[in-house]
Amino acid sequence: MPAVTVRDLTRRFGPFLAVDHVSFDVEQGEIFGFLGSNGAGKSTTIRMLCGLLKPSSGTATVGGIDVGRDPEGVKRRIGYMSQRFSLYELLTVEENITFFGGLYGLDDRTLAERRAFALDMAGLKGRERTLTRDLAGGWRQRLALGCAILHEPRILFLDEPTGGVDPVSRRQFWLLINRLSESGVTVFVTTHYLDEAEHCHRLALMHSGRIAALGTVSELKNVFAKRAVVEVRTASPMEAVRALDDLPSVEKTSLFGTALHVWLRPGQRATEPLRERLDGLGIHAESLEFVQPSLEDVFMDVVERAGGTAA
Amino acid sequence: MRKALAVGRKEFWQIVRDRRTLLILLFVPAFFLMLYGYALNFDIRHVRLAVMDREHNADSRDLLASFVNSTYFDIVATPTSMAEIERMMNTGEIRAALVIPEGMSRDLRTGHTAYVQVLINGDNANTATTVYGYAQAIVRGVSAQLQLQLVGGRGFAPPIMMEPRIWYNPELQSTLFLVPGLIGFIVMISSVVSTSLSIVREKERGTWEQVRMAPISTVSYVVGKTIPYFFISLVSAFLIIGAAMLLFELPVRGSWLLLLFGASIFIIGALGTGLLVSTLVDSQALAFLISLLISLLPTFILSGFIFPIASMPAPIRVITYGVPARYFLVILRGIVLKGLGFGMIADQFLALGVYSVVVLGLASVRLAKERG
Ligand SMILES: Nc1ncnc2c1ncn2[C@@H]1O[C@H](COP(=O)(O)OP(=O)(O)OP(=O)(O)O)[C@@H](O)[C@H]1O
Ligand SMILES: [Mg+2]
Numbered sequence: 305m306p307a308v309t310v311r312d313l314t315r316r317f318g319p320f321l322a323v324d325h326v327s328f329d330v331e332q333g334e335i336f337g338f339l340g341s342n343g344a345g346k347s348t349t350i351r352m353l354c355g356l357l358k359p360s361s362g363t364a365t366v367g368g369i370d371v372g373r374d375p376e377g378v379k380r381r382i383g384y385m386s387q388r389f390s391l392y393e394l395l396t397v398e399e400n401i402t403f404f405g406g407l408y409g410l411d412d413r414t415l416a417e418r419r420a421f422a423l424d425m426a427g428l429k430g431r432e433r434t435l436t437r438d439l440a441g442g443w444r445q446r447l448a449l450g451c452a453i454l455h456e457p458r459i460l461f462l463d464e465p466t467g468g469v470d471p472v473s474r475r476q477f478w479l480l481i482n483r484l485s486e487s488g489v490t491v492f493v494t495t496h497y498l499d500e501a502e503h504c505h506r507l508a509l510m511h512s513g514r515i516a517a518l519g520t521v522s523e524l525k526n527v528f529a530k531r532a533v534v535e536v537r538t539a540s541p542m543e544a545v546r547a548l549d550d551l552p553s554v555e556k557t558s559l560f561g562t563a564l565h566v567w568l569r570p571g572q573r574a575t576e577p578l579r580e581r582l583d584g585l586g587i588h589a590e591s592l593e594f595v596q597p598s599l600e601d602v603f604m605d606v607v608e609r610a611g612g613t614a615a
Numbered sequence: 616m617r618k619a620l621a622v623g624r625k626e627f628w629q630i631v632r633d634r635r636t637l638l639i640l641l642f643v644p645a646f647f648l649m650l651y652g653y654a655l656n657f658d659i660r661h662v663r664l665a666v667m668d669r670e671h672n673a674d675s676r677d678l679l680a681s682f683v684n685s686t687y688f689d690i691v692a693t694p695t696s697m698a699e700i701e702r703m704m705n706t707g708e709i710r711a712a713l714v715i716p717e718g719m720s721r722d723l724r725t726g727h728t729a730y731v732q733v734l735i736n737g738d739n740a741n742t743a744t745t746v747y748g749y750a751q752a753i754v755r756g757v758s759a760q761l762q763l764q765l766v767g768g769r770g771f772a773p774p775i776m777m778e779p780r781i782w783y784n785p786e787l788q789s790t791l792f793l794v795p796g797l798i799g800f801i802v803m804i805s806s807v808v809s810t811s812l813s814i815v816r817e818k819e820r821g822t823w824e825q826v827r828m829a830p831i832s833t834v835s836y837v838v839g840k841t842i843p844y845f846f847i848s849l850v851s852a853f854l855i856i857g858a859a860m861l862l863f864e865l866p867v868r869g870s871w872l873l874l875l876f877g878a879s880i881f882i883i884g885a886l887g888t889g890l891l892v893s894t895l896v897d898s899q900a901l902a903f904l905i906s907l908l909i910s911l912l913p914t915f916i917l918s919g920f921i922f923p924i925a926s927m928p929a930p931i932r933v934i935t936y937g938v939p940a941r942y943f944l945v946i947l948r949g950i951v952l953k954g955l956g957f958g959m960i961a962d963q964f965l966a967l968g969v970y971s972v973v974v975l976g977l978a979s980v981r982l983a984k985e986r987g
Contacts, residue, residue, distance in 0.1 A: 354828060380830040388821025394632040395625060406621025407829035435632075452825075 305368065307332045307459050307490035308353065312362035315348050322348045324513035325362065330492055330506075332458075335485045337504030338494040339603065345513040346494040347387055350463050353492070354384050367459050383457035387464045387494075391448050393437035397428050400436055400451060408455040415454075422450030425480060442473025449480060453489075460484065462493040466500065478503045498599045509606050516606040524602050532573050533597050536564040537590040538582075547585050553577055558604055565601060618831045622839025626813065630843055659745045659926050665692040665703055665712040674720045678731065678775070681757050682713065687749040704736050704782060705959055707945065710925065711735045711746055723761060723774045730778045737781035738948045740793075742923045751777055783952045794859040795947035796920035798852050799940040800911075802878070803885050805848045807910040808903065810841055810889025815902040818893075833982045841886045848882045849875075856951070868954025877946040880967045884939045885910070887974035894981035914940040942966045 308330035315323040323345040330336040338346045351357040353364050355375025364371045367381045391400045401422050405415040423429050426446035428439075436444065445465060453460065462481075466474045478500065485491050485505075493504070501507050502521055509517040509524070517524055538544045541564050545557050548564075553572040558565050566578060575592050582589050664682065668675050682688045692709060694700050703709045714732035722729035733750045737743040754777040761774040814837075817823040826836060856874075859865035867874070888910055896902050916922060917931070918940035924932060935941050942963040949955035949963075957964070 356824065356827060376830060379828055382828075384825070384828040386821050386824045386828075388824070390821050390825035392625065392629060392822060393820075394629045399625065399628055403621055403625040404829070406624075407618055407826065407831050409618055409830070 305332075306330055307334070307367060308336075308492065309365045310349075310353070310362070311364070313349065313352060313359050313364050314361045315345075315352060315357065316360045321513050323352070326510075326513075326515050327362075328508055328515060328518060330490060332490055333485055333488045334505045335481060335491045335493065335503065337501050337507040338492070338510060339496075339498070339501050339507055340494075340510035341496070341607070344510040346510055347463050349510070350384075350461050350492070350494060353378075354382060354461055355379050380455075381457055381459065383452040383455070383460040385448055385452045385460075385462045385465050387467065389444060389448065391436050391444065391451065394435065396433050396435055397423070397426075397439070397447060398432035400447065401454065404451040405454050410454065418454045418456075422447070422454060426450045440473075441469045442476065445469055445473065445477060446480065449477070453484070458488070459490045460492065462491065464494050464496065466495065466497065474500065498603060501599055509603055511607050516609075517602065521599065524599065525597055527602065531570065531597070532568040533595050533601060534566040534568065534575055534578060534592060535560075535595040536566055536578070536582075536592050537562065538564065538587060539590075540587055543585070543587050544582060544589070547581055547587060548578060551577055551581055556608075558601075560600070565595070567605075616835075619835040619839035619842070622831075622836055623842040626840050627843040629813075630809075630847070659742055659749075659923065660687055661689045661926065662687060662711055662742075662746050662749070663691045663709045663925060664688040665694050665700055665709040666690050666715075667694055667696075667700065667712065668715045669717040670715050670719045672720055674723065675715045678715065678754075678757055679713075681753050682750075685749065685753055687746075687753075700734065704734070705949075705953060705955060707736075709736075710742065710923075711750070713750075719775075723765065726772065728772050729775050731775060732778045732780060734780045734782060736783060738783045738952045739919075739923060741921065742926075743781055747779055747781070750779070783948075794855065794865055795944055795951055796918070796940075798855050798878075798947060799881070799918065799943045800914050800920065801855060802848045802852050802882055802943075803910050803914045803940060805851060806844055806882055806885030807889040807892065808906045809844055810886050811892035811896075811902045811906050812899055813840065813844075814890070814893035815896060815899050818897055819899055834979065837890060837982065841890070844886060844889075845879075845882055848885070849878060852878050852882075865951065867951050869950035869956065873957055874947070874950050877943065877950065877964065877967070880964065880971055881939060881943040881946075884967060884971035884974055887971055887978055888939075890978040891974055891981065894978055913938040917941070919944050936966075937970075939967055939970045942970075 306329040310329070311327050313323060313326045314321070326345075326349060338349065340346050348357065352359045353366055353371060355371050355378045359372060366378045369377045369381070371378050392403070395403065398419070401419045402415065405418060410418060423432065426443060426449070428434075428443060428447060436447065439447065449462070449465065452462075466477055469477070474497075481491050481493065482503065495501065504521065506520050507518065507524060508515045517527070536544060536548075541559055541562065544564050545559065548554050548557050548566055553568055553574065555567045555569045557567070575594075579589070579592060666679060666682075668679065679690070683690060688711070692703060694703065694712070700709075700712045700714075704712070712732075712734040714734070716730065716732070719729040719731070731754065733747075733754075735743045735746050735750075754775055758773050758775040765774060814823070817826065827833075856865065856867065860867065889906065892902055892905050892909070896905060913934075914920065917924075917927075917935045917938045919935070920940065924935050924941065927935065945963045946960050946967070949960045
């Protein structure tokens with residue numbers, strides 16, 4: 305049985321559709337990533353799954369429990385880390401742990417055990433008396449994770465857990481998530497960072513309240529495997545975009561920093577017409593080569609087809 | 616309950632570490648104490664006066680007419696014994712009483728000085744001083760006139776003199792009047808503002824959402840959160856009373872237990888008010904503003920703390936019925952200054968109780984809604 309089952313889940317705020325008939329399953333022990341730009345509806349979905357927000361329509365079961373019917377039952381069984389930093393800054397590391405343990409009604413022995421576990425996991429042994437306010441971002445985040453799993457939930461919801469944290473800390477955080485997943489915990493995680501998506505077993509790309517694409521990282525990339533993407537490096541990318549956009553063999557172009565990704569129409573594999581057009585207009589291209597579409601290509605494509613712009 | 620205690624412990628540590636909150640709790644009252652020191656002289660009219668006229672003749676009626684015509688006094692009762700006057704003074708039915716002794720006219724006309732008694736409720740030193748001044752001026756005026764009329768028959772001794780009696784607070788120490796008001800004020804600050812801010816702050820920071828995820832009922836959470844504020848408010852209330860006893864010789868004439876009871880109900884009502892505010896708004900700035908508007912200002916202005924309710928215009932007086940401090944002040948002054956027992960002020964306790972129940976009821980309805 306899947307850990308999370310979602311069918312036609314919908315949430316309106318007034319006339320605005322924040323989440324629009326979303327359906328998917330998350331398997332036990334899976335790391336399921338929710339990727340999307342600002343305002344895509346990721347947090348709204350997570351909050352409905354956690355029983356914090358009532359769905360306007362549709363159903364969701366979490367750990368076999370219908371969230372709409374028994375939100376309290378769901379809350380007991382899951383761990384949740386909200387998008388915003390969720391610890392008390394004026395409490396020490398240890399006091400935060402004790403407080404959240406108390407909220408979940410842990411008895412003294414279990415609490416002592418879990419406290420040791422959380423301290424160890426966050427790498428905060430010996431700093432129990434430090435005020436949380438004085439911790440650096442990475443430690444705070446790991447402590448927040450530790451506090452969210454004191455009651456050993458089997459399903460964990462993390463809403464942008466690595467927002468505003470340096471890359472090294474982000475990597476450490478993902479190591480922890482991997483470890484949790486290996487021990488059988490289902491992890492549902494949202495993120496802005498495309499590079500983090502590679503850590504997920506499966507991904508849902510969300511845009512404007514809808515799931516625009518869903519699959520494993522390689523599945524998502526494979527959708528475009530038969531399509532040729534040419535990366536053009538040039539000193540004048542804007543001119544190049546204009547020059548190449550209306551070539552018959554080109555489906556579309558997109559800017560990628562200093563480089564340009566040119567999507568050829570299905571069946572097209574020749575780079576010569578591109579080279580000719582650029583040379584004809586006196587635009588110098590340093591290189592022109594085929595590349596594997598990245599997740600970012602996929603994401604941009606999905607967003608464009610959904611008729612919007614990615615943030 | 617274990618969970619509520621965990622919440623209470625956490626809240627306590629937060630309060631202790633949050634210097635700003637502690638400063639507010641400690642210094643704002645001092646600030647208002649100073650402000651009060653500069654308080655103006657208030658123009659008081661229509662002071663409720665009881666008259667016990669034992670003379671019943673033209674002279675005594677002239678004196679009474681002068682009191683009435685001044686517009687400073689309204690004659691609201693004509694008791695026939697001192698005991699009755701005392702009862703009326705206790706319940707606040709009257710603020711002053713005029714006693715005209717038998718034999719006044721005879722004294723006047725035989726060259727003696729007649730003494731009329733003016734009894735004033737001194738618990739509000741400001742009002743009492745003003746009332747005292749008015750009465751003195753009226754009596755002197757009448758006396759001067761009589762002196763002219765009777766000039767032939769007597770020497771220079773004034774025909775009538777006023778014999779003032781200030782009850783409850785004979786030296787008219789304004790501190791004695793101020794302290795009960797200040798206690799109500801401090802309790803209101805520490806309860807309403809801190810409670811509403813502490814919950815709204817959690818909403819702003821995001822911890823509220825994290826806590827809502829935990830399997831703890833909103834009621835337990837809120838109870839846990841308010842426990843420390845309850846005790847802090849209670850402690851600070853009794854600290855002020857203690858300090859006032861040491862420094863200003865504030866008497867506590869009534870029962871300490873009754874005092875504790877009254878303070879507790881008042882604090883519960885104030886905590887409920889803070890809770891209600893926190894369920895209505897999402898930002899600390901707004902919470903502070905609303906708390907200020909619905910608690911601090913009314914407590915300062917509309918409770919009888921400084922401005923006597925009786926001298927307010929009728930529509931404003933109606934509003935004061937919704938200000939819990941109004942009842943609390945009567946209870947405090949009653950117990951501390953007058954040594955009244957429960958029976959004399961039961962209605963005030965009842966009003967406070969009703970206020971607390973209504974506010975807490977509204978707050979829990981709002982909280983339950985928010986959860987959905
Ligand atoms: N309580 C609310 N009332 C009204 N609109 C809301 C509410 N919560 C969210 N929204 C709107 O719903 C949309 C989706 O918001 P949501 O927070 O789910 O996005 P998100 O994908 O988590 O974005 P981000 O990456 O910025 O966290 C946004 O346009 C937001 O403005
Ligand atoms: Mg979000």
